[in-house]
Amino acid sequence: xxxxTQSPATLSLSPGERATLSCRASESVDIYLAWYQQKLGQAPxxxxxxxxxxxxxxxxxxxxxxxxxxxxxxxxxLEPEDFAVYYCxxxxxWPLTFGGGTKVEIK
Amino acid sequence: EVQLxxxxxxxVKPGGSLRLSCAASGFTFSSYSMNWVRQAPGxxxxxxxxxxxxxxxxxxxxxxxxxxxxxxxxxxxxVYLEMYSLRAEDTAFYYCTRVVKPAAYWFHxxxxxxxxxxxx
Numbered sequence: 511x512x513x514x515t516q517s518p519a520t521l522s523l524s525p526g527e528r529a530t531l532s533c534r535a536s537e538s539v540d541i542y543l544a545w546y547q548q549k550l551g552q553a554p555x556x557x558x559x560x561x562x563x564x565x566x567x568x569x570x571x572x573x574x575x576x577x578x579x580x581x582x583x584x585x586x587x588l589e590p591e592d593f594a595v596y597y598c599x600x601x602x603x604w605p606l607t608f609g610g611g612t613k614v615e616i617k
Numbered sequence: 618e619v620q621l622x623x624x625x626x627x628x629v630k631p632g633g634s635l636r637l638s639c640a641a642s643g644f645t646f647s648s649y650s651m652n653w654v655r656q657a658p659g660x661x662x663x664x665x666x667x668x669x670x671x672x673x674x675x676x677x678x679x680x681x682x683x684x685x686x687x688x689x690x691x692x693x694x695x696v697y698l699e700m701y702s703l704r705a706e707d708t709a710f711y712y713c714t715r716v717v718k719p720a721a722y723w724f725h726x727x728x729x730x731x732x733x734x735x736x737x
Binding site for chain 1: 654667676678712722723725727729730
């Protein structure tokens with residue numbers, strides 16, 4: 511199966527700062543990678559799919575980039591509501607797999 | 618508005634069975650693949666199973682293959698997950714999800730989830 515490795519595990523930043531989250535795949539997933547946000551006690555929410563396509567209703571401060579094995583989620587300027595856990599997911603091959611998550615916490 | 622509402626979770630003994638249901642509304646149900654994703658307490662997300670709109674294509678994670686069965690009833694706008702031979706490691710919140718567009722297995726939206734606890 512394709513293993514997704516997210517780094518860092520925890521990112522400590524202040525509101526207004528730029529966040530850069532990484533997801534690395536064990537083999538190429540082409541552009542078939544998505545990013546989700548999960549706040550405490552809530553279901554995950556789709557942010558980005560196909561590597562860089564922003565999902566409906568998602569703020570423009572979220573952007574995705576990358577292809578092949580290396581992907582990045584960037585939050586241009588952190589708002590208080592952005593402190594959460596972020597997961598990547600691939601759909602290049604079955605089984606579908608998620609990364610272990612990056613927690614973005616308030617510094 | 619698209620809505621997914623799960624039900625059927627609860628406490629079950631190891632080796633027992635449980636049937637989860639997910640009622641969908643707000644979209645043409647038969648046109649979309651549906652999925653179950655779970656999250657163990659304090660852990661990350663794990664894809665469990667997917668079923669195409671016409672039920673022809675069905676996929677399972679290795680961890681549940683042979684023990685779980687996904688199905689759907691397009692007349693009732695519902696998808697189900699029948700779980701057998703449950704183990705402690707199946708304890709998790711189970712989310713029902715739709716795909717963002719037909720045949721593109723990105724999960725959106727998500728239901729609120731239903732908890733399953735496997736314990737004696």
